[in-house]
Amino acid sequence: MARLAPRHAVAAAGLILAPGSDAGQARTPLRDRVAQAFTFTEDFVYLGLGLLLAGTVATLLVKLAASFWGHLAGGTLTDSVVPLLDQILLILMIVEILYTVQVSFREHVLVPEPFVLVALIAGVRRILVVTAEFAKLLEKGDAAFRNAMIELALLIAMTLALVGCLVALRKRHPAAVAERA
Secondary structure (H helix, E strand, O other): OOOOOOHHHHHHOOOEOOOOOOHHHOEOHHHHHHHHHHHHHHHHHHHHHHHHHHHHHHHHHHHHHHHHHHHHHHOOOHHHHHHHHHHHHHHHHHHHHHHHHHHHHHHOOOOHHHHHHHHHHHHHHHHHHHHHOHHHHHHHOHHHHHHHHHHHHHHHHHHHHHHHHHHHHHHHOHHHOOOOO
């Protein structure tokens, strides 16, 4: 097994060491430039994604507000609560994804909690839609209703598992939750 060169020998060879790194993990100026190029590319992609997500969520919010006021003025708000709630939860999912992009851009680290939250919101969103369609499913027959009940059971199990993941993440790594800027 090859022995790593001592730190002073690596420094004498003209290699740059990262603070706290071993001699086996020496960095060259070329490596630093490549890493900076990747960081710049990553920032550029996150910026583009953030702008697209912000535009999408703003458009959805305006559309949702117009739909809400239209149903309110038309007296059909109670009939459209489920589709409106579905849109609200979609907006929340996009906002959480935008938050994930913001944290990744700012700190160059992936925090798992927003992904779990997005999955949790998506599961709750689907549960609400399935339960709101129960009356229609009964008209379609026993097979459709049974399939919906199986889907609902799986969604509830997934939701419980995601809540467990969220609790475990917060207990195991309280610092894994990034501060909001």
